[in-house]
Amino acid sequence: MALRMSWAIAHRTAASSSLLRTLRHTLPRSSTRAYTSRRPDPLDRVRNIGIIAHIDAGKTTTTERMLHYAGFTRSIGDVDDGDTVMDYLPAERERGITIQSAAITFGWKDSQLHLIDTPGHVDFTVEVERAMRVLDGAVAILDAVAGVQAQTLTVWKQATRYGIPRIIFINKMDRDGANWQKCVDDIGAKLDTRPLVLQVPESEMARLEGRGLERWIDAVTMERIEFDIEQDNTGSTVRRSAISETDPAFEKMADARTLLVETLAEIDQQIVDVFLSDAVDGDHLQVPEKDIRDAIRRVTQSSQASPVLLGASFRNVGVQPLLDAVLEYLPSPTNKAQPTMAVVPGQSGKKSTEVVPLDSNKLVAFAFKVIVDAQRGPMVFVRVYSGTLDSRMTLVNGTQGGIKERATKLLQMYADQPEEIPAIQAGHIGVVLGLKMTKTGDTLLHAQHPSLPKSLKSAKKSRSVHSANSAPVGWQLHGISVPPPVFFCAVEADSPQDERPLADALANLTLEDPSLHVSHDEETGQTLLSGMGELHLEVIQDRMVKDMKINATFGKMRVSYRETAGQPASAQHTYAREIAGKAGKAALRVSVEPIGDPETDDNIIEINMPDHLVVAGETAPTHARDDDHELCDSVRAAIHDGISNAAFRGSILGFPVTRTRITVTDIEYFGEDLSTIPAYRACAGQALAQALNGCSPALLEPIARTTISCPEKHVGSVLSDLNGARRGRVISLDDSEEGVGAGKLLVAEMPLSTMVGYSSMLRSLTAGGGSFTMEVVGFGQMNMQQQQAVIKESRGY
Numbered sequence: 001m002a003l004r005m006s007w008a009i010a011h012r013t014a015a016s017s018s019l020l021r022t023l024r025h026t027l028p029r030s031s032t033r034a035y036t037s038r039r040p041d042p043l044d045r046v047r048n049i050g051i052i053a054h055i056d057a058g059k060t061t062t063t064e065r066m067l068h069y070a071g072f073t074r075s076i077g078d079v080d081d082g083d084t085v086m087d088y089l090p091a092e093r094e095r096g097i098t099i100q101s102a103a104i105t106f107g108w109k110d111s112q113l114h115l116i117d118t119p120g121h122v123d124f125t126v127e128v129e130r131a132m133r134v135l136d137g138a139v140a141i142l143d144a145v146a147g148v149q150a151q152t153l154t155v156w157k158q159a160t161r162y163g164i165p166r167i168i169f170i171n172k173m174d175r176d177g178a179n180w181q182k183c184v185d186d187i188g189a190k191l192d193t194r195p196l197v198l199q200v201p202e203s204e205m206a207r208l209e210g211r212g213l214e215r216w217i218d219a220v221t222m223e224r225i226e227f228d229i230e231q232d233n234t235g236s237t238v239r240r241s242a243i244s245e246t247d248p249a250f251e252k253m254a255d256a257r258t259l260l261v262e263t264l265a266e267i268d269q270q271i272v273d274v275f276l277s278d279a280v281d282g283d284h285l286q287v288p289e290k291d292i293r294d295a296i297r298r299v300t301q302s303s304q305a306s307p308v309l310l311g312a313s314f315r316n317v318g319v320q321p322l323l324d325a326v327l328e329y330l331p332s333p334t335n336k337a338q339p340t341m342a343v344v345p346g347q348s349g350k351k352s353t354e355v356v357p358l359d360s361n362k363l364v365a366f367a368f369k370v371i372v373d374a375q376r377g378p379m380v381f382v383r384v385y386s387g388t389l390d391s392r393m394t395l396v397n398g399t400q401g402g403i404k405e406r407a408t409k410l411l412q413m414y415a416d417q418p419e420e421i422p423a424i425q426a427g428h429i430g431v432v433l434g435l436k437m438t439k440t441g442d443t444l445l446h447a448q449h450p451s452l453p454k455s456l457k458s459a460k461k462s463r464s465v466h467s468a469n470s471a472p473v474g475w476q477l478h479g480i481s482v483p484p485p486v487f488f489c490a491v492e493a494d495s496p497q498d499e500r501p502l503a504d505a506l507a508n509l510t511l512e513d514p515s516l517h518v519s520h521d522e523e524t525g526q527t528l529l530s531g532m533g534e535l536h537l538e539v540i541q542d543r544m545v546k547d548m549k550i551n552a553t554f555g556k557m558r559v560s561y562r563e564t565a566g567q568p569a570s571a572q573h574t575y576a577r578e579i580a581g582k583a584g585k586a587a588l589r590v591s592v593e594p595i596g597d598p599e600t601d602d603n604i605i606e607i608n609m610p611d612h613l614v615v616a617g618e619t620a621p622t623h624a625r626d627d628d629h630e631l632c633d634s635v636r637a638a639i640h641d642g643i644s645n646a647a648f649r650g651s652i653l654g655f656p657v658t659r660t661r662i663t664v665t666d667i668e669y670f671g672e673d674l675s676t677i678p679a680y681r682a683c684a685g686q687a688l689a690q691a692l693n694g695c696s697p698a699l700l701e702p703i704a705r706t707t708i709s710c711p712e713k714h715v716g717s718v719l720s721d722l723n724g725a726r727r728g729r730v731i732s733l734d735d736s737e738e739g740v741g742a743g744k745l746l747v748a749e750m751p752l753s754t755m756v757g758y759s760s761m762l763r764s765l766t767a768g769g770g771s772f773t774m775e776v777v778g779f780g781q782m783n784m785q786q787q788q789a790v791i792k793e794s795r796g797y
């Protein structure tokens, strides 16, 4: 079917019709009406949306305008002045970046929006990940000069993984070099979507100084949109007017409308049917606005295409139409397929995950964020998927094996301003107070949820029933994936009085941030903090010192290596020592051997346990007699615990052991009661340490995949720097599509240790024009010389 008409025919048909006079304009003439309705809305008027982008694209600036136009703030916060509502942590305001995803609720028109602002920096990917888990739609912001940047690709892929429909907002249209058309080409070439251009600037001189940015053409309504930034410098007044056939902008509008209809027709059969109907008769301008809106909604919500809107948030241009588009095209919670609940296997449990559908009446909620507030204690941000969360409700934590906790208060957050509410309904986002144990990623259920197994319903209050290897056994929605930490540093309290506050601060920070880990080096007695990157740990340090006023000293930031067995080895160990006043004795053998493909398998550690013990020189099946049952299970659990803990500390530099099979055999059983159990834990740990010592262990270094966008003229210097001391291996140099202002997209892999401080190096190599993202993709073997250098640097000899 020859849908593509020539521009000339399209224009003639349009000009000969009286379409513009008869068009029904369904959007309001002015968007100045702002509502702050805080009453619960019917679910189809609710939007749970996130804002995602490369760092500095303007997420916070855009959000601040949204809040202002929604009537939530009297004046507009400014990132550069450090007075934004969304970035309220001192560390965020100081750096002008978003670190924690802040959730905020506000009204727009007759709807309620729960909006989550997410950080753009790669070190805070987990923040983006946990936001994605609960979103129904997202706005992806691009910088009109830079186009699709490295981190845009990363967050875009994350959103694709969670099946989240997206609108694209091309921001910073006022900047020198802004080029929306190139951005649209960039989107088509680099993102797995089809751009639907809904607006074009009336003047191609898209610069505020040159006038023109304040007048746009709306391809859907065929209207002119004017942002009054002269009379009203907050841009609150938006005027819409029809474009007549004699208007100089008519041709431009007709071109934009034609392109929009044609792009839709390539993916949506219903719009083709409308286009070919007698009433429309192949005239792009005659396609009713409602049919176009419906088609845009369908293709957006099926993630086949993304509406593209333009703006300059900093100049207060373009934000109200963006909010309208969020309501019009992004899905409400009712449109999202209900997630299923899964039984996660524990150490002794099944291998596969069992999936059960959610019950629609009883509560199922997902905790996507925890902030520990000095006054209120832990504030647990939840999205309710089914049922209603009432204040004072007793909740079962399905992820943590059935711990029961009681909600004491429910809040709706208006950035850092809370308002108490009686309930959180399905589809909504809110905050629960009173939960002390709940962590990010946990599933909370009604105590009488019909899917809950009896064992979880009867679990004791605040008692974890984790299995021995700490893998939670429970009923939960699929959680979020947290990559392993790759940077660490030591932290030490400045005096004995500072130890307690330090421990409390660390406990709170790890409750808030699933990508932050705290461990203790038994050999040196040091406390180690590990995280996702240099900036991540720097921000944690800042928060501890400046916000929490902790007196502590931090060691040098270092890359976290892994250790692996070089060859098979085994050790027989007997442990005999008094533990808590009782004689403890245990004996067993531990063998280790290398496993896994060094190229592909990274985080593998396999622990094999026998199904029998040796009792008084004779082999006894662990489940031989009922009264032995509990004892044997406890012995096995203690051994597993001892092995898992010891495997965190390899024998070279104390890094976690990976790609190693650990087998326990010849467990001798001496004791008669549970008091000897700790002896098995200690014995297993010591036996593993001996076996690891004898297996010619080797260090593995984290390998980072880096995506660098940089202006073409600087590619040479970036490449020679990568190939030199950074031991980089170039995987691709994308020269098929020009980035808008970015030029080339370079993908390379190199040891993470060589990338310390790369941000400032890239800035100087590219005169500030380059940007990069980095993710750890695995752990690679090192040669002897490199390994020795790391050991020397670490031990100092």
Ligand SMILES: Nc1nc2c(ncn2[C@@H]2O[C@H](COP(=O)(O)OP(=O)(O)OP(=O)(O)O)[C@@H](O)[C@H]2O)c(=O)[nH]1
Pocket: 053, 054, 055, 056, 057, 058, 059, 060, 061, 062, 079, 080, 096, 097, 098, 099, 118, 119, 120, 121, 171, 172, 173, 174, 175, 311, 312, 313, 314, 315
């Ligand atoms: N010229 C221009 N500058 C803008 C515009 N929007 C934002 N900026 C500036 O861009 C910088 C970054 O803006 P933010 O809003 O902090 O960007 P962000 O995406 O939230 O950044 P992160 O939270 O760090 O990821 C600030 O200096 C803003 O003033 C715009 O429309 N035009």
